[in-house]
Amino acid sequence: MKMLLKSSSFSSFLMAGQSVSALSLFSAEELEFIAEDETIEIIPNLRMEPLNLLCGDFGPFFPQIPTQVPLWLAVALKKRGKCTIRPPEWMAVEKLTQVLEAERDSQEMSEQLPFHYVEISRLLFDLARDDIPDVYMVRSLIEDIRDVRFHKVETDLEAFNGRTVAVKIKNLSAMEVNIVRPFIGRALQAFYKHDSPELIPDPERVSDRRQQVATTAPRRQLRR
Amino acid sequence: MASNPMDSSTLPTDDYETLISTTDVELLKRAWRNEKAAPEILQFETDLIQRIREQILLMDETVEEFTSSGIDPLTVSLYQMDLDRSQFLLRSYLRIRIQKIEKYMFHIESTDELWNRLSREEKNFARRCTDDLKRHLDETVLSKLPDNYQSVQKQSVISEDDDMVPKPQLDTFVVCRSKEYLTGIQLEDGPVDDRSKLFEMEPGVLYFICYKSIKALVESGKIDLV
Numbered sequence: 316m317k318m319l320l321k322s323s324s325f326s327s328f329l330m331a332g333q334s335v336s337a338l339s340l341f342s343a344e345e346l347e348f349i350a351e352d353e354t355i356e357i358i359p360n361l362r363m364e365p366l367n368l369l370c371g372d373f374g375p376f377f378p379q380i381p382t383q384v385p386l387w388l389a390v391a392l393k394k395r396g397k398c399t400i401r402p403p404e405w406m407a408v409e410k411l412t413q414v415l416e417a418e419r420d421s422q423e424m425s426e427q428l429p430f431h432y433v434e435i436s437r438l439l440f441d442l443a444r445d446d447i448p449d450v451y452m453v454r455s456l457i458e459d460i461r462d463v464r465f466h467k468v469e470t471d472l473e474a475f476n477g478r479t480v481a482v483k484i485k486n487l488s489a490m491e492v493n494i495v496r497p498f499i500g501r502a503l504q505a506f507y508k509h510d511s512p513e514l515i516p517d518p519e520r521v522s523d524r525r526q527q528v529a530t531t532a533p534r535r536q537l538r539r
Numbered sequence: 540m541a542s543n544p545m546d547s548s549t550l551p552t553d554d555y556e557t558l559i560s561t562t563d564v565e566l567l568k569r570a571w572r573n574e575k576a577a578p579e580i581l582q583f584e585t586d587l588i589q590r591i592r593e594q595i596l597l598m599d600e601t602v603e604e605f606t607s608s609g610i611d612p613l614t615v616s617l618y619q620m621d622l623d624r625s626q627f628l629l630r631s632y633l634r635i636r637i638q639k640i641e642k643y644m645f646h647i648e649s650t651d652e653l654w655n656r657l658s659r660e661e662k663n664f665a666r667r668c669t670d671d672l673k674r675h676l677d678e679t680v681l682s683k684l685p686d687n688y689q690s691v692q693k694q695s696v697i698s699e700d701d702d703m704v705p706k707p708q709l710d711t712f713v714v715c716r717s718k719e720y721l722t723g724i725q726l727e728d729g730p731v732d733d734r735s736k737l738f739e740m741e742p743g744v745l746y747f748i749c750y751k752s753i754k755a756l757v758e759s760g761k762i763d764l765v
Binding site (some may be wrong): 352366370372391485487500 | 559562563564568572575576594595600611613614616617618620621622624625627710711712713714738744745746747748749752765
């Protein structure tokens with residue numbers, strides 16, 4: 316969580332009420348656990364028989380022959396010096412520069428990064444930095460992208476109002492969802508509650524059927 | 540989990556999802572996420588859990604065999620990690636359900652639909668929990684109150700419904716994703732013919748939505764909670 320908290324005012328306003336971790340559905344570790352099932356390409360430097368694991372079959376492994384494995388397996392081999400990890404295409408400087416531009420140019424969230432881009436890149440920065448070309452540049456680009464995206468989510472949130480019953484959140488990443496979830500969840504729930512006629516005792520409305528039909532008009536009118 | 544933009548351009552999301560989610564572990568992960576995100580207890584995945592248990596047992600034996608037959612320790616440790624990951628998922632899945640049962644035991648016990656969602660072991664557990672708690676509340680408090688106030692379920696005899704029983708909040712907002720294009724989701728409790736309140740979901744796109752409106756779709760497996 317640490318990495319995320321320093322990023323913007325956004326996370327700090329979420330902190331105002333209760334701690335983020337207490338409200339988030341998934342802990343940072345659980346999100347990482349989920350992301351570790353994403354596949355990634357490795358270049359082994361050992362020979363190893365195929366692995367018939369519960370989560371799928373992988374290998375056989377031959378030196379210098381690239382193969383696809385889940386991230387956790389790649390990291391385990393990497394830690395023991397048994398492979399190099401080929402960073403995913405989206406982690407190239409050129410690609411990330413494009414993404415950053417796209418993110419800056421439009422209020423829409425770009426769809427060019429994978430759902431778990433924050434977790435995947437963090438794992439690779441921590442454990443396979445020597446396999447990432449231009450690692451400093453890549454890292455700072457990803458941080459910038461994350462900040463720009465958070466800022467956009469923040470502005471999107473301002474557009475919420477009492478009429479909001481469902482929100483489409485196109486291309487939000489796993490970490491972003493987890494961070495905004497407690498806030499959006501509570502906000503929408505509050506709107507929903509204040510909007511439910513059965514929860515607001517209003518004798519006038521109950522006694523007059525026609526009035527009830529009119530309640531589909533903007534909610535503000537109810538406040539008269 | 541269809542996250543790679545390269546793939547989503549060549550394959551429709553739902554095909555891609557079925558393609559990669561063929562292992563039971565993947566199915567368990569989906570069940571785990573749904574259970575974690577849903578405010579109420581969901582149907583126990585009897586068959587899936589049975590299969591996963593067998594696979595875990597079998598793999599546990601295999602790993603032991605490997606260790607004793609001198610297979611290279613790196614391979615053994617990789618199998619062990621895979622085993623640990625599956626066991627974590629299974630434990631976490633069962634634990635979330637137990638937490639929900641503890642929280643809503645009286646409500647679950649008195650609602651047939653919910654009661655039937657529990658596994659045999661969970662039913663035993665829930666029965667023991669409710670019995671213990673009832674006895675405890677009776678002995679410590681309720682038996683000392685006036686006759687009209689002795690129910691575990693109701694504040695007093697004039698209460699119309701069980702107002703002392705905690706129930707899950709079904710109007711909680713959840714994040715979800717549909718596998719296919721869905722239309723005609725009713726967002727509020729209004730009349731169905733009011734088209735303006737019907738909502739459609741595109742496949743693969745995330746939505747924040749009131750759990751109540753998509754409850755049936757989660758139960759039928761059309762929508763995944765995230």
